[in-house]
Amino acid sequence: MIVELGHFALVLALFVSLTQSVLPLVGAARRHPGMMAVAPAAALASFVLVTMAFAALINAHVTSDFSVINVVENSNTDKPLLYKITGVWGNHEGSMVLWVFILTLFGAAVAWFGGTLPPGLRARVLAVQGMIGSGFLLFILLTSDPFLRQIPAPANGDGLNPVLQDPGLAFHPPFLYLGYVGFSVAFSFAVAALIEGRVDAAWARWVRPWTLAAWCALTIGIAMGSWWAYYTLGWGGWWFWDPVENASLMPWLAGTALLHSAIVVEKRDTLKSWTVLLAIITFSLSLVGTFLVRSGVLTSVHAFAVSPQRGMFILLLLIVAIGGSLGLYAVRAPALRGGGLFAPVSREGALVLNNLLLSCALATVFLGTLYPLFLDAVGGPKVSVGYPFFDRTFVPLMVPLLLAVAVGPLLAWKRGDLLGALQRLWVAFAVAGVVILGGLYAVRGGPVLSVFGFALAAWVATGVLVEWADRVRLFRAAPGEVWRRVLNLPRASHGMTIAHLGLAVAVTGFAASGFQQERIAAMRPGDNVPIAGFVLHFTDVGTDKGPNFNADRGTFILTRGGETVAVLHPERRFFPLQQTTTSKTAIHTNFLADFYLALGDPDGKGAWTVRAYWKPLVPWIWIGAVMMAFGGLVSLSDRRWRVGAATRARARGGAAVPVEAGE
């Protein structure tokens, strides 16, 4: 019964979304307040309906309703509750419902917080959201219905792929989708602006917080995916330049560029048509990512089912959404005239450089990811593009970007003083120089590139701190004055400082991978193995029983100078239902370095293959990513975005007829 209600709610949501995509558009064109008012109501209604459908699906999984095919194929009564819930999106159908759930969540949020938007703009934005929602609801109902029944119901289900039975599944997909789908708001604003033919500072002020929120979620989502791949043996570590990883990196790069170019629109009323294009590209890449991962053109743990019909449908959605919006852009963008002029050396110029480098980096990732697919599609040889390609294209483009991060914020708007900025950065030059000389001396023929990576990170970090110190007049004003300036600095400014520092921290983590130490040994209980100044003692292997697996559980003692640092328990888990073995690695971290341990096969004569790694500074990758996302959140809390009191007062005091200048 609940399943049928969920199904019904989903069908109803489709019709509400269709209404939401048509009536408000007509209303906005004819300036009919009643028809425009349909938009927020429909957005809230479709959110409620999709929530009901999603809840019904979760309920079916939690109660193990094996008359539902989706539950049979992906669940089992033995599965722990956490994986019964997260297993809802651990399959194709359920993950698409999660996608649409988050889409309607954003639609409802725009309707809820968009009270101060001009009614015409709000109606159009929500109409575009409704179109995206209609497309995906249609996709679910026609090709990926999660509510299909099967009579008679089997006694038990097939269970969830053991590699997905991990806490990572609870957070990685939802955050990734919050990011992917969050960019739909920027997209809808861009398309609405193109329909209206008007982009101004106010538009940028509305777009930027949504982009920021989506960007923060995507940053966290990617970082979590990277961490999951890191602690799972055989997934290639924290970044493998796998097409599936690239699919999430592309919208992130475009979103990062968008975040920066929207600042220029807001502050200087220029770069408008570029920003609109970026907003379209960012969400288009989210759709491309969904297509790549969901259509089965790539083989990975993410590709749940290969069905050409689904692939064609998503491809069709892709063509309509991207083709339509770019077509509209081609027609309307020439009308968007830029405002303020600026010299090449200026804050605007620096942000243009940021956009240029990020877009080029994006292009290399795009080429490297899609070229093999293209070649395969036209019947060419099968090739793969791995990390050597990206090391030679993407990484060199990041070097000038990192160099510029320190300089850009020191340049003034309109016309900057490059020489002056570089003079103010003398500390950063000194620090980076010391890191290079000291590092080269310390490693002597070791991983030289890592040293340059450290120097770049030091340059960025020092540069960011110099800018911040300048702003609060640190060491130059009385402490009370400095403190007052710290408090008065806009939150957006603090956010930028934190996010850029996070970038430096993450780069340090990336660069340190050159110093990793590895030890593979066949160990018997009682054996000791030295690694990176530690001694690893193998105590024994016992057996352990989980809810739906049996495990060999190793006990290892890590000591340094005779003192116990950690006791580690790597496991090998055997899932009888799927006849599959997975490794559970054991990691000891002190946030400066990770000690990573995996238990391999027994040789049948009492010895076990043991893999131990010492990975310095690896945790900094995720600390850096969290700092970046936190910086974004701090910036998001800036009072500028807090649905400005000024705007609301103006709306209340103004005429009853909505003002729509520019039309």
Added chain:
Amino acid sequence: MTRKRRRLYLLLGGLTTLGVVSALVLSAFSNDLVFFYSPSELRAHHVPAGRYVRIGGLVEQGSVVHKDGGKAIAFRVTDGKRDLEVQYRGPLPDLFREGQGVVVEGALAGDGTFRAAEVLAKHDEKYMPREVADALKKTGHWQGEHPATVKQ
């Protein structure tokens, strides 16, 4: 600074960057594309020793030999027609098993054996890498969506 001048600067900057990027991409494409072969194709194409390639096929039944106390492994990859001796030292993916699909990345050594730098478990839920399925279809050894060799 007029609008035209600014546009010129932007254009010049953009074109320069584009040139640099194109050069980077082209040089990387000529060196770093990794071609995928089945063991038969590897022989047919006379791939020289030292060239970095990917090989896909099934791990031949009974061919896995652990060496050096489990630290190294040797096995044969087969597409049903030809097979290839692979030497590997490093972590194996969890789903590596005799009779199952596998993708190895590395280069041929002078002695005709393959030195794998990486053994990949790019499986979907059917436990069969797509490239391997295609390669097996080509040699006529594909046994349907659920080949008996896949399930234990």
